[in-house]
Amino acid sequence: xxxxxxxxxxxxxxxxxxxxxxxxxxxxxxxxxxxxxxxxxxxxxxxxxxxxxxxxxxxxxxxxxxxxxxxxxxxxxxxxxxxxxxxxxxxxxxxxxxxxxxxxxxxxxxxxxxxxxxxxxxxxxxxxxxxxxxxxxxxxxxxxxxxxxxxxxxxxxxxxxxxxxxxxxxxxxxxxxxxxxxxxxxxxxxxxxx
Numbered sequence: 370x371x372x373x374x375x376x377x378x379x380x381x382x383x384x385x386x387x388x389x390x391x392x393x394x395x396x397x398x399x400x401x402x403x404x405x406x407x408x409x410x411x412x413x414x415x416x417x418x419x420x421x422x423x424x425x426x427x428x429x430x431x432x433x434x435x436x437x438x439x440x441x442x443x444x445x446x447x448x449x450x451x452x453x454x455x456x457x458x459x460x461x462x463x464x465x466x467x468x469x470x471x472x473x474x475x476x477x478x479x480x481x482x483x484x485x486x487x488x489x490x491x492x493x494x495x496x497x498x499x500x501x502x503x504x505x506x507x508x509x510x511x512x513x514x515x516x517x518x519x520x521x522x523x524x525x526x527x528x529x530x531x532x533x534x535x536x537x538x539x540x541x542x543x544x545x546x547x548x549x550x551x552x553x554x555x556x557x558x559x560x561x562x563x
Contacts, residue, residue: 376500376507377507377510379500380496380499380500380503380507380510380511381510381511381514383496383499383500384492384495384496384499384511387492387495388492388514388515388518391488391491391492392488392515392518395484395485395488396522398484399480399481399484399522402480402484403480406480410478410480410526411530411533413476413478413479414476414478414526414530415533415537417458417474417475417476418440418458418474418534418537419537419541420474421458421459421460421472421473421474422460422537422538422541422543423541424460424472424474425437425460425472425541425543426541426542426543428470428472429543429544433470434462434470434472435462435463435544436462436463436544436545436546437460437461437462437538437543437544437545437546437549438461438462438463438545438546438548438549438550439459439460439461439549439550439551439552440458440459440460440461440534440538440549440550440551440552441457441458441459441460441461441551441552441553442456442457442458442459442523442527442551442552442553442554443456443457443459443553443554443555444456444457444516444520444523444524444554445457445475446513446516448516449509449512449513449516450509452486452489452512453477453482454477454478454481454482454485454516454519454523455475455476455477456475456476456477456478456523456527457473457474457475457476458473458474458475458476459471459472459473460472460473460543462546463546478523478526481519481522481523485519488515489511489512489515492511492515493508493511496508496511524553524554527551527553528553531551534551535551
């Protein structure tokens with residue numbers, strides 16, 4: 370097992386500079402996409418949040434969900450296995466994950482997908498050039514490692530739009546606690562309060 374770990378570390382070390390350079394290029398490409406499609410990106414993102422808030426409102430009217438304490442945005446780690454970036458939007462009352470009713474929506478940032486897949490294929494080809502007999506699980510390690518870079522883009526999206534998100538919450542007419550928070554990450558793990 371130690372040998373496998375060393376090989377994974379060696380692979381990521383060989384690709385480190387390549388990954389950083391490629392991500393820098395990708396950010397420039399994505400910035401142009403964001404500049405030209407900002408309204409559509411916000412509308413798509415907003416519709417997912419609004420849908421979660423509408424579901425919450427319905428449940429609150431039926432007394433099946435308490436006042437909301439957390440709006441949680443979580444990058445789904447399984448995305449790397451299905452080659453599709455996903456962000457889970459969860460609306461939690463003070464029962465956290467013990468809510469009587471679960472309210473979630475999944476946001477798929479279409480504007481990131483194409484470039485992300487291009488990047489992964491590029492890294493796979495570079496990895497095959499630098500190491501012999503790469504296994505699928507080794508290639509998957511590249512995907513897992515690189516997904517954190519795109520996770521940072523999604524974090525930036527949510528943190529930049531937090532005021533607009535709070536406005537959506539207030540306009541939704543749902544009941545929130547005095548300690549309402551927007552969190553990015555995993556509330557039991559590495560969550561960041563926005």
